Amino acid sequence: MRDYVKAIEAVQEAAEHDETRAHTKxxxxxxxxxxQAQFAQREGESDEDVMQRAxxxxxxxQIMGDPIMQxxxxxxxxxxxxxQDHMKNPIVRDKIxxxxxxGIIRTR
Known part of the structure; x- marks a missing residue:
């Protein structure tokens, strides 16, 4: 359905339930x-376009308005x-x- 945000969230939830880490790869x-599909879909968007869409x-x-997250x-x-230290907190990790x-935070 090309809703990559929801797909990533579903896969991340699967990772949380993979207690034995049998499916990590x-x-x-x-x-x-x-x-990668998300990046291809958003190719050519300006930073302003990304922020408006997000x-x-x-x-x-809500995350962007949270003073702690700021x-x-x-x-x-x-x-x-x-x-990396903040990512140890599961709530912060989910928000990040x-x-x-x-697309607000870009990884390399």
Missing amino acids: EIQDQIWKCQ MRDPEVA SILQQAQANPAAL NKLISA
Whole structure:
């Protein structure tokens, strides 16, 4: 259905239920495929287009309006390695992953 954000969220949920890590490679491959399809779909979007599209999602708008998340994002901008510590918190990790899926945070 080409809704890669929902597909990534579903695969990430599958990862949470893969307690034995038996499907880690398959899960990572699916996330990578969805992300690549997302990047291709969004090719040519300006930063402003990305932000406008992302902010139409109420969850993204809530995350971006959260002062704690704003602080975390500012820290990450100044020191990307600091984001690894924040990713240990499952709530923050879910929010960061949502922002990545929305295209607000770009990974290399």
